[in-house]
Amino acid sequence: MSDSPRLPIAIVAAMHEELAALLAQMPDEQRIHVAGRDYWVGHLQGQLVVAVLSRIGKVAAATTATVLMERFGVRAIVFTGVAGGLAPGVDVGDVVVATKLLQHDLDASPIFPKYEVPLTGHARFAADTAISDALAVVAADLLSDPVTLLGEKVVEDFKLTAPKVHRGLLVSGDRFVSTSAESEALRLALPDALAVEMEGAAVAQVCHDYGVPFAAVRTISDRADDAAHGDFTRFVSAVASRYSLAVIDAWLATLPTDAPATI
Secondary structure, eight states: OOSOTTSOEEEEESSHHHHHHHHTTOTTOEEEEETTEEEEEEEETTEEEEEEEOOSSHHHHHHHHHHHHHTTOOSEEEEEEEEEEOSTTOOTTOEEEEEEEEETTOOOTTTSOTTOBTTTTBSSEEOOHHHHHHHHHHHHHHHTOHHHHHOHHHHHHTTOSSOOEEEEEEEEOSSOOOSHHHHHHHHHHOTTEEEEESSHHHHHHHHHHHTOOEEEEEEEEEOSSTTTTSSHHHHIIIIIHHHHHHHHHHHHTTSOOOSOOOO
16 A cells, blocks of 8 residues: 555445445545545544445446546555355454455356456455555454444344454455355355355455555355345344444554645
């Protein structure tokens, strides 16, 4: 990541509730409308940031990432949102910080190996190590006391007594994985995948093309199985949005600041 605090950091949210929570902490945000999206420029923990709702799916996320780099010149992108747990022990209320990202629905074989993005030589795109390490540290610290973060009732309702942070492979695809059969098929095909969502690997590919650092931190909202339709909306509002804001806020607070800058 560039050392210059005068270049903005992009915070990309997957859900309206998460974006609203971020904007509530940005007293000076200004809206800039580009490509059908509202990009909110302002400061959080003394850092110049651009917050945006990516919309759902890989193409929407790639469009968002491209605008962030072409229009706003961001020095890094951090994607936050929810995901379905795949690996054993990756439970509801846990957090996954990606080390690598892969598109599980990409298959140009036999011309190219399955999952490989044609003409890139890459199937797995690496997240930025320094940013990911820092996000994992602050997430682990916050999750060590879930009652303080979420309140006793929320912890009891969602059984979040000992949430954990996981590091590893995050897979993305243009499909909401919501049956046990689908999640089992993914586990068999990609046994090291920790969780599944619908945007991260596309943003990782765009960031790779531009040479911009990228990180993804996801809250596990379900186990990507037949029970994935549970009280999703309440979980996002009561748990995921609070996780996201707290993690991003704590991470930004660790970065050096400079005089306020504008775009």
